[in-house]
Every structure is written in C-alpha cells, then in structure tokens.
Amino acid sequence: MNKLTMLGWVSIALIALGSVLGLAVLPADALQGEVQRLLYVHVPVAWVMMLAFFVVFLMSILYLVQRELKWDLLAVSAAELGVLAAVLTLILGTLWGRPTWGIWWAWDPRVTTTALLVPIYTGYLVVRSMTEDPDRRARWAAVIGLIAFVQVPIVYLSVFWWRSLHQPPSSPQSMWSAYGLVMLLGFAAYTLAFAYLWLRRYRLAATELELELSGPEEG
Amino acid sequence: MSDLPRRAAAILWKDILSETRTRQGFTAMLSFAALVLFMFSFAIGVDNDLLGRLAGGLLWVAIVFTGTLSLGRTFQNEELAGGTRLLRLYPGDVRAIYLGKLAGNLVVLAALEVVLFPAAAILYQVDFTAQAGPLLLVAVLGTFGFSVIGTFFSALTVHLRARELLLPLLLFPALVPVVLGSVGATEAFLAGDPLGRAGGWLRLLASYDVILFVVCLWVFPVVLEE
Numbered sequence: 152m153n154k155l156t157m158l159g160w161v162s163i164a165l166i167a168l169g170s171v172l173g174l175a176v177l178p179a180d181a182l183q184g185e186v187q188r189l190l191y192v193h194v195p196v197a198w199v200m201m202l203a204f205f206v207v208f209l210m211s212i213l214y215l216v217q218r219e220l221k222w223d224l225l226a227v228s229a230a231e232l233g234v235l236a237a238v239l240t241l242i243l244g245t246l247w248g249r250p251t252w253g254i255w256w257a258w259d260p261r262v263t264t265t266a267l268l269v270p271i272y273t274g275y276l277v278v279r280s281m282t283e284d285p286d287r288r289a290r291w292a293a294v295i296g297l298i299a300f301v302q303v304p305i306v307y308l309s310v311f312w313w314r315s316l317h318q319p320p321s322s323p324q325s326m327w328s329a330y331g332l333v334m335l336l337g338f339a340a341y342t343l344a345f346a347y348l349w350l351r352r353y354r355l356a357a358t359e360l361e362l363e364l365s366g367p368e369e370g
Numbered sequence: 371m372s373d374l375p376r377r378a379a380a381i382l383w384k385d386i387l388s389e390t391r392t393r394q395g396f397t398a399m400l401s402f403a404a405l406v407l408f409m410f411s412f413a414i415g416v417d418n419d420l421l422g423r424l425a426g427g428l429l430w431v432a433i434v435f436t437g438t439l440s441l442g443r444t445f446q447n448e449e450l451a452g453g454t455r456l457l458r459l460y461p462g463d464v465r466a467i468y469l470g471k472l473a474g475n476l477v478v479l480a481a482l483e484v485v486l487f488p489a490a491a492i493l494y495q496v497d498f499t500a501q502a503g504p505l506l507l508v509a510v511l512g513t514f515g516f517s518v519i520g521t522f523f524s525a526l527t528v529h530l531r532a533r534e535l536l537l538p539l540l541l542f543p544a545l546v547p548v549v550l551g552s553v554g555a556t557e558a559f560l561a562g563d564p565l566g567r568a569g570g571w572l573r574l575l576a577s578y579d580v581i582l583f584v585v586c587l588w589v590f591p592v593v594l595e596e
Contacts, residue, residue, distance in 0.1 A: 215592060267546060271544075273539070274540040274543075277536060278526070287529075290595060293592075294589055295526070298585060298589070306546045308547075310546065313550050
C-alpha cells in the first residue's frame with residue numbers, strides 16, 4: 152500500500168472514530184439537544200473550507216511567481232474541495248440553524264460570507280474550464296485566486312457591520328472538555344481527508360494535463 | 371513613469387471619440403437604467419413611502435445592473451478588431467491601458483448617474499438636494515470602487531465565450547462591500563444621518579476602493595500577457 156492510500160485509510164478511520172464518539176458515546180448537549188452533534192462535522196468542514204481557499208491563494212501566488220503549471224493544478228484541486236466544503240458547511244449549518252435559531256437563514260455575516268464564497272470560487276472554476284490554453288488558464292485562475300483572497304475578509308467585515316447574529320466561533324475552550332476533544336479529533340480527521348483528496352485530485356489533474364498536451368489520440 | 375497619465379489619457383480620448391461618433395451604447399444604457407427603475411416600482415407597487423425608504427438601495431442596484439452591461443463593453447471593441455494585442459505592442463507600461471479604461475468607465479457611469487439620480491428623485495419622491503455634498507461623495511466613492519473592480523474583471527473575461535455570464539459572476543461578490551457601503555451611506559444621509567453611521571460606511575468604501583485599486587493595478591499586466 153503506498154503512502155497516499157494509507158493517508159486515505161487513516162482519515163476514513165479517524166472520521167469513523169469521531170462519528171462513533173460524537174453520535175453514540177458522548178451525551179447530547181443539555182441546551183441544544185441532539186442537533187448539537189452536527190457541530191462535530193460542521194466546524195471541521197468549515198475549517199477545511201478555509202484551509203482549502205487559503206491553499207488556492209498560496210498556490211496562485213506560487214504560480215504567478217514561478218509560472219509552473221503544477222501550482223495551478225494544486226490550486227484548482229484545492230478550489231474544488233473548497234467549494235464542496237463550503238456547500239457542506241452551509242447545508243449542515245442551516246440544518247442546525249433551523250432548530251437552534253428558529254430560522255433556516257439568518258443573514259448572519261459568517262453564513263452570508265460562506266454563501267458568497269460558493270459563487271466566487273465557482274467563477275474561478277468556470278473561468279478555468281472555459282479557457283483552452285493551459286498557460287492562460289493558469290494565469291487567469293491565479294489572478295482570481297489572488298483577488299478573491301483579498302476581497303473575502305472585507306466582504307466579511309462589511310456584512311458583519313450590516314448584520315450580526317452568529318454565535319462566536321466554536322473552539323475547544325468554549326465547550327466541555329470531552330466535546331472539545333471530539334471536535335479536535337474532527338479537525339485532525341477532516342484535515343487529513345482534505346490532504347488525501349487534494350493530492351489524489353492533483354494526480355488526476357496532472358494526468359489530464361499530460362493527455363491534453365500530448366494532443367488528440369487515436370481511438 | 372511620467373508617461374503613464376499621458377498614455378492613459380490617450381486611451382480614454384480614443385474611447386470617448388469612438389463612443390461619441392456612434393452614441394448607440396450610451397442611449398441604450400440610459401433606457402435600460404430607466405426601465406430598471408420602473409421595474410422596481412412595478413414589483414414593489416405604488417407605495418410612495420415604501421419606495422422613498424428603499425430609494426437608496428434601488429438606485430444602487432440600478433447603477434450596478436446598468437454599469438455591469440456597460441463594463442462588458444470596456445474591451446469589446448478591441449477584442450472584436452484584435453486591438454488588444456496592438457494596444458499591448460505600444461511601448462510603455464501596460465497599466466496605462468487599465469487606467470485609461472478605468473477613466474472611461476468612470477466617465478460613462480458619471481454620465482449615467484447624472485441622469486439616474488434626478489430620475490430616482492422624481493420617481494421615488496426623495497430629496498437628494500438636502501444632503502447633496504455628502505451624497506456626491508458617496509456616489510464618487512461607490513462609482514470608483516465599482517469601476518476599479520469592474521474594469522479589471524472585464525479585462526479578465528473579455529476573451530471567454532460566456533463573458534456576459536461570467537463578468538457578473540465574478541463581479542457581484544466582489545461588489546458586496548461597495549454595494550453595502552454605498553447603500554448604507556446613501557440611506558443614512560437621506561435620513562439625515564441620525565445615528566451617525568454614514569461615516570463608518572464611507573471609511574469602509576474608501577478603504578476597499580484603495581486596497582482593490584492597488585491590487586488590480588498591480589496584477590493587471592498579468593491579465594494582459596499573451
């Protein structure tokens with residue numbers, strides 16, 4: 152078994168362990184009840200989303216400096232995972248928000264900004280998919296990856312001024328210690344899962360590029 | 371470096387000339403903006419109080435929609451005639467192209483707003499004159515921010531097949547601080563700024579304008595590379 156496959160199995164095992172602990176072993180939260188268990192997935196997935204978009208930003212900078220296509224492939228692989236994590240974060244968040252806040256959608260700054268990240272990075276992916284030339288594609292994508300990262304904190308700030316309701320970020324300190332430990336386990340598990348999927352996707356992207364550059368094949 | 375404003379002015383002058391000689395684009399844009407203002411009234415109903423309270427938001431949405439259509443044309447003439455490459459071949463910093471096109475968009479949007487503000491004042495029965503100075507500042511900052519981001523993304527999307535769709539997709543999320551700041555400040559000033567919130571929105575607008583302007587100007591040569 153190679154190292155990457157091993158990483159995949161380790162992350163699946165950790166996610167399974169976290170799920171068992173979060174769903175069956177720990178008692179439900181006294182105030183929020185059973186829905187609180189969503190947090191063991193919601194918060195780590197939101198973290199993966201931020202990590203993924205930060206990776207897009209870093210890889211975009213590296214591409215613009217070094218102009219090597221591998222940075223672009225690493226960036227797009229992270230962007231796809233980031234969009235997936237953003238959508239998952241929103242779905243889990245609304246499922247939790249309905250019983251807790253009483254409404255599905257509250258125009259809270261972090262929710263709104265997360266929702267805006269989806270079209271921003273969808274735009275990144277669509278521009279990329281519509282550009283034929285690999286170098287142009289990489290250059291324009293890198294520019295969007297860079298600008299997006301500059302605009303997002305200010306978008307967050309402006310929405311924050313506009314409206315505020317979300318509770319402060321959940322951190323291990325704000326919770327009973329056993330909850331915090333399961334949350335930390337979740338962070339580790341989903342970060343490893345991200346690393347695994349990211350590198351897998353990168354390998355696929357590299358193969359696709361190789362095929363693209365070698366021109367049309369027979370059959 | 372001292373050539374930069376001169377080159378930018380040359381590009382601006384070229385675009386103004388070609389626009390004034392055809393004049394199709396601007397007339398169509400004005401009509402579109404007027405229709406957007408009408409659509410809001412049709413959608414909301416003839417409730418003068420309600421329209422008056424919403425006027426700031428409606429006005430800026432009309433500016434954003436109409437402005438987006440106009441932005442799409444920023445590089446279109448060059449693109450159709452293969453002129454982007456020619457522009458690039460001229461000696462000097464290619465940032466002059468960005469600055470010239472940005473100035474062009476500012477002129478077009480200013481001309482649009484000169485018509486749109488009075489039109490909104492009449493249709494929605496709001497009085498812009500009481501706070502004319504502060505509102506002018508909001509309009510300048512909002513329009514500048516819109517044009518800075520819009521000019522940049524229109525250069526980025528002009529080569530793409532679905533550019534009419536992709537420009538707003540990239541542009542609108544980036545405009546959130548501009549729209550929130552402009553609408554927030556406009557509504558605060560129209561209400562006489564009782565809570566003193568307009569200043570915060572203006573500072574947000576100004577800082578976002580400066581940050582995005584610096585980043586866009588800095589990255590622009592990468593967008594135009596061949």
